[in-house]
Amino acid sequence: MRRFGADYLTETRRGMWEDSREALADLRLRDADGVLDVGCGTGELTAVLREECPGRVVGLDRDPDLLAHARRDGPVVRGDARSLPFPDDAFDVVVCQALLVNLPDPTGVVREFARVARERVAAIEPDNAAVTVESSVDAEAALARRARERYLEGAATDVALGANARETFETAGLGDVRSRRYDHERVVEPPYADREVEAATRKASGADLRERRATMAGSEEDLDALRESWRDMGREVVRQVRDEAYERREVVPFHVVVGSVDDT
Structure with a gap:
């Protein structure tokens, strides 16, 4: 459990x-x-x-x-x-x-x-296989889907x-x-709550994927590459948050x- x-x-x-x-x-x-x-x-x-x-x-x-x-x-x-x-x-x-x-x-x-x-x-x-993400950061939806696929495959x-x-x-x-x-719809848009700013920082550091790595399927090389792309995406999220331009919508059925x- x-x-x-x-x-x-x-x-x-x-x-x-x-x-x-x-x-x-x-x-x-x-x-x-x-x-x-x-x-x-x-x-x-x-x-x-x-x-x-x-x-x-x-x-x-x-x-x-x-x-x-x-x-x-x-x-x-x-x-x-x-x-x-x-x-x-x-x-x-x-x-x-x-x-x-x-x-x-x-x-x-x-x-x-x-x-x-x-x-x-x-x-x-x-149904975690059917989660959808929309984001003002172009790479985020595709990376979220890749990370979710690794999570689904690795889950016990x-x-x-x-x-x-x-x-x-x-x-x-x-x-x-x-x-x-x-x-269940979760929307991030300006003005941002403190927890949303913190979440953006965690994406830029790759902390999200680092903490979930043990439950994700894939080779070390694949997961390292995913995390590096995730950090690049996170840095763009932080930039958009600073400009009050970041928007994200996630739907969990x-x-x-x-x-x-x-x-x-």
Whole structure:
């Protein structure tokens, strides 16, 4: 199971569900007395669930450092998604976001969710193979695609699982499985936030690829060449940021999959 820091989770989930929550409709949160958010991390989805659900919402994560950053307007519990510390039928809904893509046995984890759920199991999972990038820096989109291909090839888990999450639910024995797509759009444009200026600097130094190198496929020569091109691109990003001319749009497609435990 891969581990992520609080800053990474906060940044990648920033702005999710701010504009529309229609894709969450099949969770029927308004009808739920109890919801468990598994792998809640720093609590971004947990907060949304608490806004939408009139009942009790519990966040769970195995990482105590992440739980320390979770929003404290409700209960959080330390535990493992593969063996939830709850009895059968403890919650109406059990849900996760961007968790199954990081696990070697997502089907087994969904079965564990179904054990604890009385009514519904849900997963909000990205299709990392379908991410798109548009940028005012000509080289950035192509380099982002090359880096993503290396990442997809080198990943130890199915990081594009979102597109096939429905099949995972059906294999796990869930019934009446439904799926909706939600596109998480991240836009960078002037005036820039401090985190966006820092991200530009990291591109120019190649820090992004250096930190991800262990999970990327390819020869040392290929990865060195990619990083050098990435740094050249990053220097142009920094120049455009200084001129307040840099713009970037990234779209990460998520699939919201919901299944019923009634038929299991």
